[in-house]
Amino acid sequence: MVFVNVSNVARKVDGKIIVSFRKFELIFKNPSGTSRGILTKKPSWFLEIQKGSKNGVGECSIIEGLSPDYENDSQYESKLEIIRSKLEIILIKNANYFDFDYSTFRFLNTDLLQLFKEIIDFPSIVFGVEVALLDFFSKEKGILFDNSFSRGQSSIPINGLVWMGSEEFMQEQIEQKLAAGFSTIKMKVGAIDFQKELNLLKGIRKRYSKEEITLRVDANGAFSFEEVKNVLHELKALEIHSIEQPLAAGQIENMRLLCSENILPVALDEEMIGINSLEEKERLIDSISPQFIILKPSLHGGIFGSFEWIKLAEARKIDWWITSALESSIGLNAIAQFTGEFNVSIPQGLGTGGLYTNNLPTDLVIENGYLIRKIN
Numbered sequence: 001m002v003f004v005n006v007s008n009v010a011r012k013v014d015g016k017i018i019v020s021f022r023k024f025e026l027i028f029k030n031p032s033g034t035s036r037g038i039l040t041k042k043p044s045w046f047l048e049i050q051k052g053s054k055n056g057v058g059e060c061s062i063i064e065g066l067s068p069d070y071e072n073d074s075q076y077e078s079k080l081e082i083i084r085s086k087l088e089i090i091l092i093k094n095a096n097y098f099d100f101d102y103s104t105f106r107f108l109n110t111d112l113l114q115l116f117k118e119i120i121d122f123p124s125i126v127f128g129v130e131v132a133l134l135d136f137f138s139k140e141k142g143i144l145f146d147n148s149f150s151r152g153q154s155s156i157p158i159n160g161l162v163w164m165g166s167e168e169f170m171q172e173q174i175e176q177k178l179a180a181g182f183s184t185i186k187m188k189v190g191a192i193d194f195q196k197e198l199n200l201l202k203g204i205r206k207r208y209s210k211e212e213i214t215l216r217v218d219a220n221g222a223f224s225f226e227e228v229k230n231v232l233h234e235l236k237a238l239e240i241h242s243i244e245q246p247l248a249a250g251q252i253e254n255m256r257l258l259c260s261e262n263i264l265p266v267a268l269d270e271e272m273i274g275i276n277s278l279e280e281k282e283r284l285i286d287s288i289s290p291q292f293i294i295l296k297p298s299l300h301g302g303i304f305g306s307f308e309w310i311k312l313a314e315a316r317k318i319d320w321w322i323t324s325a326l327e328s329s330i331g332l333n334a335i336a337q338f339t340g341e342f343n344v345s346i347p348q349g350l351g352t353g354g355l356y357t358n359n360l361p362t363d364l365v366i367e368n369g370y371l372i373r374k375i376n
Protein backbone atom coordinates (compact mmCIF):
# COMPACT_ATOMS: atom_id res chain seq x y z
CA MET A 1 0.00 0.00 0.00
CA VAL A 2 1.49 3.33 -1.01
CA PHE A 3 0.10 6.66 0.10
CA VAL A 4 1.29 9.81 -1.50
CA ASN A 5 0.71 13.17 0.04
CA VAL A 6 0.27 15.46 -2.93
CA SER A 7 2.39 18.18 -1.38
CA ASN A 8 5.28 15.76 -1.21
CA VAL A 9 5.24 14.46 -4.74
CA ALA A 10 7.74 17.01 -6.00
CA ARG A 11 10.24 15.94 -3.35
CA LYS A 12 9.88 12.25 -4.03
CA VAL A 13 13.37 11.10 -4.83
CA ASP A 14 14.52 7.51 -4.80
CA GLY A 15 16.42 6.67 -1.67
CA LYS A 16 15.27 9.68 0.27
CA ILE A 17 13.03 9.23 3.26
CA ILE A 18 9.65 10.88 2.91
CA VAL A 19 7.02 11.15 5.60
CA SER A 20 3.46 11.96 4.53
CA PHE A 21 -0.06 11.73 5.83
CA ARG A 22 -3.50 11.53 4.36
CA LYS A 23 -7.01 11.47 5.70
CA PHE A 24 -9.10 8.34 5.36
CA GLU A 25 -12.77 8.27 6.22
CA LEU A 26 -14.12 5.00 7.51
CA ILE A 27 -17.79 4.48 6.67
CA PHE A 28 -19.94 2.54 9.13
CA LYS A 29 -22.04 -0.31 7.72
CA ASN A 30 -24.80 0.64 10.14
CA PRO A 31 -24.90 4.08 11.71
CA SER A 32 -23.46 3.16 15.10
CA GLY A 33 -24.68 4.45 18.43
CA THR A 34 -21.79 5.37 20.69
CA SER A 35 -21.39 7.47 23.77
CA ARG A 36 -20.74 10.30 21.29
CA GLY A 37 -24.05 9.98 19.51
CA ILE A 38 -24.77 8.24 16.23
CA LEU A 39 -21.75 7.88 13.97
CA THR A 40 -21.97 7.33 10.21
CA LYS A 41 -18.28 7.82 9.48
CA LYS A 42 -15.05 8.20 11.39
CA PRO A 43 -11.85 9.86 10.22
CA SER A 44 -8.31 8.57 10.59
CA TRP A 45 -5.08 9.87 9.18
CA PHE A 46 -2.52 7.43 7.82
CA LEU A 47 1.03 8.47 8.47
CA GLU A 48 3.46 6.91 6.08
CA ILE A 49 7.24 6.70 6.04
CA GLN A 50 8.65 5.85 2.62
CA LYS A 51 12.07 5.19 1.27
CA GLY A 52 12.12 3.86 -2.25
CA SER A 53 9.93 0.78 -2.21
CA LYS A 54 10.10 0.39 1.55
CA ASN A 55 7.35 1.86 3.65
CA GLY A 56 5.76 1.88 7.07
CA VAL A 57 2.23 3.01 7.88
CA GLY A 58 0.69 4.06 11.17
CA GLU A 59 -2.82 5.24 11.91
CA CYS A 60 -3.71 8.41 13.78
CA SER A 61 -7.28 7.60 14.74
CA ILE A 62 -9.58 10.06 16.43
CA ILE A 63 -13.13 10.01 17.71
CA GLU A 64 -14.72 13.41 17.47
CA GLY A 65 -15.80 14.72 20.87
CA LEU A 66 -13.73 12.13 22.72
CA SER A 67 -10.15 12.41 21.47
CA PRO A 68 -8.39 15.03 23.57
CA ASP A 69 -6.07 15.96 20.71
CA TYR A 70 -8.70 16.66 18.04
CA GLU A 71 -10.70 19.87 17.67
CA ASN A 72 -11.30 19.98 13.93
CA ASP A 73 -9.59 18.77 10.78
CA SER A 74 -7.60 21.93 10.19
CA GLN A 75 -6.23 22.08 13.76
CA TYR A 76 -5.38 18.37 13.61
CA GLU A 77 -3.76 18.49 10.19
CA SER A 78 -1.67 21.54 11.17
CA LYS A 79 -0.36 19.56 14.11
CA LEU A 80 0.22 16.51 11.92
CA GLU A 81 2.14 18.64 9.42
CA ILE A 82 4.48 19.94 12.14
CA ILE A 83 5.10 16.43 13.45
CA ARG A 84 5.44 14.99 9.94
CA SER A 85 8.16 17.45 9.05
CA LYS A 86 10.03 16.99 12.34
CA LEU A 87 9.88 13.22 11.96
CA GLU A 88 11.17 13.46 8.41
CA ILE A 89 14.11 15.58 9.53
CA ILE A 90 14.91 13.11 12.33
CA LEU A 91 14.74 10.16 9.94
CA ILE A 92 16.92 11.85 7.32
CA LYS A 93 19.47 12.95 9.91
CA ASN A 94 19.78 9.61 11.64
CA ALA A 95 20.92 6.25 10.42
CA ASN A 96 18.62 3.80 8.72
CA TYR A 97 17.91 1.95 11.89
CA PHE A 98 16.32 2.84 15.19
CA ASP A 99 16.64 0.80 18.34
CA PHE A 100 13.34 -0.03 19.95
CA ASP A 101 13.43 -1.32 23.50
CA TYR A 102 10.80 -4.04 23.73
CA SER A 103 11.00 -4.03 27.52
CA THR A 104 9.88 -0.40 27.82
CA PHE A 105 8.20 -0.01 24.42
CA ARG A 106 10.27 3.07 23.67
CA PHE A 107 12.50 4.08 20.82
CA LEU A 108 15.98 4.75 22.15
CA ASN A 109 16.92 7.50 19.71
CA THR A 110 17.34 10.85 21.52
CA ASP A 111 15.69 12.94 18.81
CA LEU A 112 12.69 10.62 18.71
CA LEU A 113 12.39 10.60 22.50
CA GLN A 114 12.37 14.40 22.37
CA LEU A 115 9.70 14.38 19.66
CA PHE A 116 7.50 12.00 21.68
CA LYS A 117 7.93 14.24 24.72
CA GLU A 118 6.74 17.23 22.70
CA ILE A 119 3.65 15.42 21.41
CA ILE A 120 2.67 13.62 24.61
CA ASP A 121 -0.70 15.40 24.67
CA PHE A 122 -1.50 14.03 21.20
CA PRO A 123 -1.96 10.31 21.94
CA SER A 124 -3.51 9.51 18.56
CA ILE A 125 -0.49 10.98 16.79
CA VAL A 126 1.98 9.33 19.18
CA PHE A 127 0.36 6.01 18.29
CA GLY A 128 0.46 6.72 14.55
CA VAL A 129 4.13 7.71 14.66
CA GLU A 130 5.06 4.68 16.78
CA VAL A 131 3.36 2.24 14.44
CA ALA A 132 4.71 3.87 11.27
CA LEU A 133 8.23 3.57 12.72
CA LEU A 134 7.75 -0.01 13.92
CA ASP A 135 6.38 -0.97 10.51
CA PHE A 136 9.10 0.85 8.59
CA PHE A 137 11.96 -0.59 10.65
CA SER A 138 10.49 -4.06 11.15
CA LYS A 139 12.91 -6.83 10.25
CA GLU A 140 10.08 -8.80 8.74
CA LYS A 141 7.20 -7.08 6.95
CA GLY A 142 3.99 -7.32 8.94
CA ILE A 143 5.63 -8.23 12.25
CA LEU A 144 5.46 -5.10 14.41
CA PHE A 145 5.97 -7.07 17.60
CA ASP A 146 7.54 -10.48 17.32
CA ASN A 147 5.34 -12.76 19.38
CA SER A 148 3.27 -15.88 18.90
CA PHE A 149 0.10 -13.88 18.24
CA SER A 150 1.77 -11.81 15.51
CA ARG A 151 2.99 -15.05 13.94
CA GLY A 152 -0.48 -16.54 13.97
CA GLN A 153 0.45 -19.21 16.51
CA SER A 154 -1.69 -18.05 19.41
CA SER A 155 -4.93 -16.16 19.90
CA ILE A 156 -6.22 -13.42 22.19
CA PRO A 157 -9.53 -13.82 24.05
CA ILE A 158 -11.85 -10.89 23.32
CA ASN A 159 -15.24 -9.70 24.43
CA GLY A 160 -18.22 -9.53 22.12
CA LEU A 161 -19.45 -5.94 22.03
CA VAL A 162 -23.15 -5.14 22.00
CA TRP A 163 -23.69 -1.73 20.47
CA MET A 164 -26.21 0.77 21.75
CA GLY A 165 -29.54 0.95 20.03
CA SER A 166 -33.12 -0.09 20.50
CA GLU A 167 -33.92 -2.97 22.84
CA GLU A 168 -34.67 -5.15 19.81
CA PHE A 169 -31.39 -4.28 18.10
CA MET A 170 -29.44 -4.98 21.28
CA GLN A 171 -31.23 -8.30 21.81
CA GLU A 172 -30.42 -9.28 18.23
CA GLN A 173 -26.74 -8.53 18.79
CA ILE A 174 -26.71 -10.50 22.06
CA GLU A 175 -28.02 -13.55 20.21
CA GLN A 176 -25.38 -13.08 17.51
CA LYS A 177 -22.56 -12.82 20.04
CA LEU A 178 -23.72 -15.89 21.96
CA ALA A 179 -24.07 -17.87 18.73
CA ALA A 180 -20.60 -16.74 17.65
CA GLY A 181 -19.12 -18.36 20.74
CA PHE A 182 -18.14 -15.37 22.87
CA SER A 183 -17.85 -16.22 26.54
CA THR A 184 -17.58 -12.56 27.55
CA ILE A 185 -20.15 -10.04 26.43
CA LYS A 186 -19.83 -6.32 26.93
CA MET A 187 -22.90 -4.15 26.81
CA LYS A 188 -23.31 -0.40 26.99
CA VAL A 189 -25.61 0.77 29.78
CA GLY A 190 -27.09 4.13 30.68
CA ALA A 191 -27.87 4.90 27.06
CA ILE A 192 -31.50 3.80 26.74
CA ASP A 193 -33.87 3.16 29.64
CA PHE A 194 -31.79 1.43 32.33
CA GLN A 195 -34.61 -0.99 33.22
CA LYS A 196 -34.68 -2.14 29.59
CA GLU A 197 -30.92 -2.64 29.64
CA LEU A 198 -31.21 -4.51 32.89
CA ASN A 199 -33.85 -6.77 31.33
CA LEU A 200 -31.53 -7.59 28.46
CA LEU A 201 -28.81 -8.55 30.95
CA LYS A 202 -31.31 -10.54 33.05
CA GLY A 203 -32.32 -12.40 29.90
CA ILE A 204 -28.73 -13.55 29.38
CA ARG A 205 -28.19 -14.41 33.03
CA LYS A 206 -31.37 -16.53 33.10
CA ARG A 207 -29.90 -18.72 30.39
CA TYR A 208 -26.21 -18.65 31.33
CA SER A 209 -24.46 -18.66 34.69
CA LYS A 210 -21.53 -16.34 35.36
CA GLU A 211 -19.23 -19.33 34.84
CA GLU A 212 -20.62 -19.74 31.34
CA ILE A 213 -20.91 -16.10 30.28
CA THR A 214 -19.01 -13.17 31.76
CA LEU A 215 -20.95 -9.94 31.46
CA ARG A 216 -19.23 -6.58 31.41
CA VAL A 217 -21.01 -3.28 31.17
CA ASP A 218 -19.80 0.13 30.06
CA ALA A 219 -21.64 3.20 31.30
CA ASN A 220 -19.46 5.79 29.55
CA GLY A 221 -20.05 8.07 32.52
CA ALA A 222 -23.84 7.95 32.21
CA PHE A 223 -24.85 7.78 35.88
CA SER A 224 -25.00 10.45 38.55
CA PHE A 225 -23.42 9.81 41.92
CA GLU A 226 -26.90 9.88 43.49
CA GLU A 227 -28.26 7.05 41.37
CA VAL A 228 -25.13 5.02 40.77
CA LYS A 229 -25.15 2.87 43.92
CA ASN A 230 -28.62 1.53 43.15
CA VAL A 231 -27.46 0.80 39.63
CA LEU A 232 -24.42 -1.07 40.93
CA HIS A 233 -26.52 -3.13 43.35
CA GLU A 234 -28.88 -4.13 40.54
CA LEU A 235 -25.96 -5.13 38.35
CA LYS A 236 -24.30 -6.98 41.20
CA ALA A 237 -27.45 -9.08 41.58
CA LEU A 238 -26.83 -10.27 38.00
CA GLU A 239 -23.22 -11.12 38.80
CA ILE A 240 -21.83 -8.60 36.37
CA HIS A 241 -18.04 -8.78 36.09
CA SER A 242 -17.32 -5.04 36.05
CA ILE A 243 -18.57 -1.64 35.01
CA GLU A 244 -16.56 0.81 32.91
CA GLN A 245 -16.68 4.44 33.89
CA PRO A 246 -19.92 4.47 35.95
CA LEU A 247 -19.52 8.22 36.56
CA ALA A 248 -18.44 10.90 34.13
CA ALA A 249 -14.71 11.57 34.26
CA GLY A 250 -13.37 14.16 36.65
CA GLN A 251 -15.19 13.14 39.85
CA ILE A 252 -12.12 11.71 41.49
CA GLU A 253 -13.41 11.59 45.06
CA ASN A 254 -16.74 9.99 44.13
CA MET A 255 -15.01 7.47 41.92
CA ARG A 256 -12.61 6.66 44.75
CA LEU A 257 -15.58 6.02 47.06
CA LEU A 258 -17.21 3.66 44.55
CA CYS A 259 -13.99 1.74 44.08
CA SER A 260 -13.32 1.42 47.79
CA GLU A 261 -16.90 0.32 48.47
CA ASN A 262 -16.55 -2.15 45.57
CA ILE A 263 -20.23 -3.00 45.15
CA LEU A 264 -19.15 -3.90 41.62
CA PRO A 265 -15.57 -3.77 40.29
CA VAL A 266 -14.95 -0.51 38.43
CA ALA A 267 -12.82 -0.06 35.31
CA LEU A 268 -11.48 3.38 34.41
CA ASP A 269 -11.58 4.44 30.79
CA GLU A 270 -12.49 8.07 29.96
CA GLU A 271 -11.02 9.05 33.35
CA MET A 272 -7.56 8.41 31.94
CA ILE A 273 -7.97 10.53 28.81
CA GLY A 274 -5.75 13.60 28.95
CA ILE A 275 -3.68 12.16 31.80
CA ASN A 276 -0.38 11.78 30.01
CA SER A 277 2.61 12.43 32.25
CA LEU A 278 3.87 9.68 34.52
CA GLU A 279 3.32 11.87 37.60
CA GLU A 280 -0.31 12.60 36.66
CA LYS A 281 -0.92 8.93 35.95
CA GLU A 282 0.45 7.89 39.33
CA ARG A 283 -1.61 10.52 41.07
CA LEU A 284 -4.82 9.42 39.34
CA ILE A 285 -4.36 5.70 39.88
CA ASP A 286 -3.44 6.20 43.54
CA SER A 287 -6.30 8.64 44.15
CA ILE A 288 -8.92 6.26 42.81
CA SER A 289 -7.46 2.76 43.26
CA PRO A 290 -9.73 1.23 40.61
CA GLN A 291 -10.24 -2.50 40.23
CA PHE A 292 -9.36 -2.33 36.50
CA ILE A 293 -8.00 0.09 33.95
CA ILE A 294 -8.62 0.06 30.20
CA LEU A 295 -5.90 0.89 27.72
CA LYS A 296 -6.73 2.40 24.38
CA PRO A 297 -3.49 3.36 22.65
CA SER A 298 -5.15 6.02 20.43
CA LEU A 299 -6.56 7.75 23.51
CA HIS A 300 -4.33 6.73 26.39
CA GLY A 301 -0.85 7.65 25.27
CA GLY A 302 0.02 5.46 22.31
CA ILE A 303 2.01 2.29 22.85
CA PHE A 304 4.57 3.52 25.35
CA GLY A 305 1.95 5.55 27.23
CA SER A 306 -0.33 2.53 27.49
CA PHE A 307 2.58 0.42 28.66
CA GLU A 308 3.36 3.02 31.32
CA TRP A 309 -0.23 2.62 32.59
CA ILE A 310 0.17 -1.18 32.54
CA LYS A 311 3.32 -0.99 34.65
CA LEU A 312 1.65 1.30 37.18
CA ALA A 313 -1.39 -0.99 37.33
CA GLU A 314 0.62 -4.18 37.76
CA ALA A 315 2.73 -2.64 40.54
CA ARG A 316 -0.54 -2.03 42.37
CA LYS A 317 -2.12 -5.39 41.52
CA ILE A 318 -4.74 -3.67 39.39
CA ASP A 319 -5.84 -5.72 36.41
CA TRP A 320 -6.23 -4.24 32.93
CA TRP A 321 -7.25 -4.96 29.41
CA ILE A 322 -6.49 -3.39 26.07
CA THR A 323 -9.24 -2.06 23.85
CA SER A 324 -9.35 -0.73 20.33
CA ALA A 325 -11.21 2.51 19.68
CA LEU A 326 -12.73 2.33 16.20
CA GLU A 327 -9.40 2.18 14.38
CA SER A 328 -9.15 0.74 10.88
CA SER A 329 -7.36 -2.56 10.23
CA ILE A 330 -4.00 -0.76 10.40
CA GLY A 331 -4.46 0.51 13.95
CA LEU A 332 -6.28 -2.60 15.13
CA ASN A 333 -3.52 -4.85 13.82
CA ALA A 334 -0.91 -2.83 15.72
CA ILE A 335 -2.95 -2.84 18.94
CA ALA A 336 -3.54 -6.58 18.65
CA GLN A 337 0.15 -7.33 18.06
CA PHE A 338 1.03 -5.09 21.02
CA THR A 339 -1.49 -7.02 23.14
CA GLY A 340 0.24 -10.19 21.97
CA GLU A 341 3.30 -9.06 23.92
CA PHE A 342 1.46 -9.85 27.15
CA ASN A 343 0.29 -13.09 28.57
CA VAL A 344 -3.34 -12.00 28.80
CA SER A 345 -5.92 -14.28 30.30
CA ILE A 346 -8.92 -11.98 30.57
CA PRO A 347 -10.74 -11.01 27.38
CA GLN A 348 -9.55 -7.84 25.68
CA GLY A 349 -11.70 -5.28 23.87
CA LEU A 350 -10.37 -5.92 20.38
CA GLY A 351 -12.05 -6.70 17.11
CA THR A 352 -14.11 -3.97 15.57
CA GLY A 353 -12.79 -4.37 12.05
CA GLY A 354 -16.07 -5.58 10.63
CA LEU A 355 -17.88 -2.32 11.34
CA TYR A 356 -16.89 -0.52 8.19
CA THR A 357 -17.81 -0.83 4.53
CA ASN A 358 -14.41 0.42 3.37
CA ASN A 359 -11.95 -1.01 5.89
CA LEU A 360 -8.54 -2.04 4.60
CA PRO A 361 -7.65 -5.71 4.18
CA THR A 362 -6.69 -7.55 7.36
CA ASP A 363 -5.23 -10.84 8.53
CA LEU A 364 -7.24 -10.66 11.73
CA VAL A 365 -10.19 -12.95 12.20
CA ILE A 366 -12.44 -13.69 15.15
CA GLU A 367 -13.15 -17.31 15.96
CA ASN A 368 -15.18 -18.42 18.96
CA GLY A 369 -14.42 -15.26 20.90
CA TYR A 370 -10.72 -15.26 20.07
CA LEU A 371 -8.79 -12.93 17.79
CA ILE A 372 -6.27 -14.69 15.55
CA ARG A 373 -3.92 -13.59 12.79
CA LYS A 374 -4.35 -15.83 9.79
CA ILE A 375 -1.08 -15.60 7.96
CA ASN A 376 0.43 -18.05 5.54
Ligand SMILES: [Mg+2]
Pocket (backbone or CB within 6 Å): 218, 220, 244, 245, 269, 270, 294
Ligand atom coordinates in the same frame (compact mmCIF):
# COMPACT_ATOMS: atom_id res chain seq x y z
MG1 LIG B 1 -15.39 2.30 27.79
